[in-house]
Amino acid sequence: MAKAPKTAISPTRADDYPEWYQQVIKAADLAENSPVRGCMVIKPWGYQLWENMQRALDDMFKATGHQNAYFPLFIPMSFLEKEAEHVEGFAKECAVVTHHRLEPDPDGGLRPAGQLEEPLIVRPTSETIIGATYAKWVQSYRDLPILINQWANVVRWEMRTRMFLRTAEFLWQEGHTVHATDTEAIEETERMINVYADFARNWMAMPVTIGAKTAGERFPGAIETLSIEAMMQDRKALQAGTSHFLGQNFSKAQDIVFQSESGSREYAWTTSWGVSTRLVGALIMTHSDDDGFVLPPKLAPTHVVILPIYKDDSRAAVMEYIHALRDELRDQSYDGAPIRVEIDDRDMRGGEKKWHHVKRGVPIRLEVGPKDMEKNSVFLGRRDQPKSVGMDRNELVSTIGALLGQIQQSLYDRADQLRKDHTVTITNEADFRAFFTAKNPDNPEIHGGFALCHFADEASIDALLKELKVTIRCVPSENNDTPGTCFATGKPAAKQAIFAKAY
């Protein structure tokens, strides 16, 4: 009798996508909710992944001329008041420090004491505190550009949180640059969104579209916000990184003024750009399947896990064989770095151990027992393919780098195909409604995707978007020069935008 199809993760993506997402995180040991509302604990497997992302991004930032620095966690409340749009954007989600000590209360517990003269905000983003510092550093055009990045934690008091995607505290990097001209600042804004797109595509194996946000979706205080948008497997969009051209808004609010070459006093032009631990959520939702997490090799903490299979009398021989195999694999390289190989010799049932690594997304599993040794082979499981296969041991060693490269590429291709399959051009409201409406309203199936539509202005379609819970993701920067007519109003429209439901 055939076994019923079973998956390691329950529910499946098709059954309940949001719950599937939580269960993948749990099964892969990536993170868990903490006792503090909206804050998560990032567990070692998830944190190693984040460290790998950081390392790759940091190298890219340094290659584009940036240096790291560190600015205070706290922002005086008065700093936020200076940029009107900025404060409006963040005031509703600020953690506010009002006291600087605790004292015993009459019930035997504690209460806050030592009230601060001015409340401090836990940084939701650091334009204001960094800008105040830059104002001191910048005197002359010779001090420009300033090209600095900060790796930090930030806090935005979100009411509805979801691990990695939206948490009260999250980890991120924020670049903050100052330039003498608008041209240079715009170039920097574009350079960094391209760095993010490069990272998403070539490290995360995640296809993205670069585009500009419309006015309603811009960063509070920005003149222009560029973003990269990716499609998750439930066909929703996820904004994976943003780069903001801030014009002179923040330099005026914070008095970042320099003497130009000709001697005049000018306000500087600033940018900011960031990606966060949200990328881990994007990675999970891009590649994982109903058996758990799937890691692209370039970011995987472990490339290859070797699982010895033995009885008491064969243990010594098997362990000798796999130690030699591990050492030979570690001498090989993938993408310029040594192969990361681990042996899992824990005392645990073989099936359970195999599924442990499947659920954690390790790209390659090698099961090795006495029978494999006899044939000088290994039993190889690729996380991107359902079936394990026998493979000659020496062939494996000589091709391991190429194999990891194939997995990296196959993950990208699969994600790219999904995106192509669910990206449509829509020219009228009826089609738009149909595209974004589930056929089964009681238990909505996965539906929709990216709708490419010409549109005239945001105000005229606001009600429609609200009704369908659709947002304008971006106005793509490339292949977007053919004018048309607005899908909703019929008015002439210069460009298309991507419309989608979104995280």
Added chain:
Amino acid sequence: MAKAPKTAISPTRADDYPEWYQQVIKAADLAENSPVRGCMVIKPWGYQLWENMQRALDDMFKATGHQNAYFPLFIPMSFLEKEAEHVEGFAKECAVVTHHRLEPDPDGGLRPAGQLEEPLIVRPTSETIIGATYAKWVQSYRDLPILINQWANVVRWEMRTRMFLRTAEFLWQEGHTVHATDTEAIEETERMINVYADFARNWMAMPVTIGAKTAGERFPGAIETLSIEAMMQDRKALQAGTSHFLGQNFSKAQDIVFQSESGSREYAWTTSWGVSTRLVGALIMTHSDDDGFVLPPKLAPTHVVILPIYKDDSRAAVMEYIHALRDELRDQSYDGAPIRVEIDDRDMRGGEKKWHHVKRGVPIRLEVGPKDMEKNSVFLGRRDQPKSVGMDRNELVSTIGALLGQIQQSLYDRADQLRKDHTVTITNEADFRAFFTAKNPDNPEIHGGFALCHFADEASIDALLKELKVTIRCVPSENNDTPGTCFATGKPAAKQAIFAKAY
């Protein structure tokens, strides 16, 4: 006429040590005070140094079996109430979050709104929040040990701050481990203080003594605190790292309970250990001189800076020569890593440029002009020696790694000599008073050092120590088995302690 002796830093160490320290930080571009009380901005040169420290320490933590993870910034106030000594130790310096948004106030400004039901503390250290998580992770002896480290920012509301040494917010790592037995936990506590000592000696070139804190100086809630203590150039002690054996205090407060192999339910044994950006302060005060910062090569962001010297007609030839030199130097290695070489080709007076790098502590400066080229030589300045010397270019390339090794060693030796010169054994109170009393009370000269004294108990010498502003630094772990009599009370005493004025 001979030039008056001049130093790049004013005042000198002898003139005003605390002010000299601030001026070195400023001249080396390491950090500055921020607009937020007690918080500093770590500038790129200082942050690169911290990153190098992090990288070396992180490798050591991983080599001793630890993994990184990340826990929340906030701690619910009730968590702090659980461990009585712990809360007493930290309650007076907690930043307390009481509100989660801002709203317009009647004056047109902002005010805190959305009061939290339970205030949140910005972590001063994470035993309580991490312990609450571990309580969920630990069920059986099979779940132990847990060996986790976190890189994070913490906040302790200090009233008197000094950059790097004592700031309201600082960066650090905190290891938190859980063990099945007291023996294993004590071994871990000792292992990690030895890691810190290894890092201090071999990376920072800073001699340290390992010892145990006396009861009055222990971490709040710890059974035993081990520390490494270093001597600064003003002969004060600086505690550079601590490792705590917490016994079952925190596991009882937080219910970290496991089922043992024999089936009984037991409280686990925990440890914690940490070093912080304070190490940057320690590094500055150990090696810097009256001309500025001095970097040990193993932690220097730049090993070698090349300063081209040319007029318009020689520029091209000089630049070609030094680019080739840079590339050859970069192909050499020091301590297993490539030599870090930079060219400073900024348009700036030669003397000013040279002093820029002297003050920033770059270990080796190479000045190269047409005359050096003719002789196939370079003009070499070692930061640890006053005079620059000519050197054959090819000899430099072939010996650069060894040269950096010599500088690293010479810095250690110099610091070790200072410590030896100012460490004395004292056996009576009169000598103790004399040692810790400046000869010139109106403008105290640098005096004192480490006094090694047998002592009976803390209570009996408390008043004397307060009067002299001296503290018991530690009871050294090594060469401390000869009993004696207390220097102050004459009572029998088993061990010596190090007494010193301290940061």
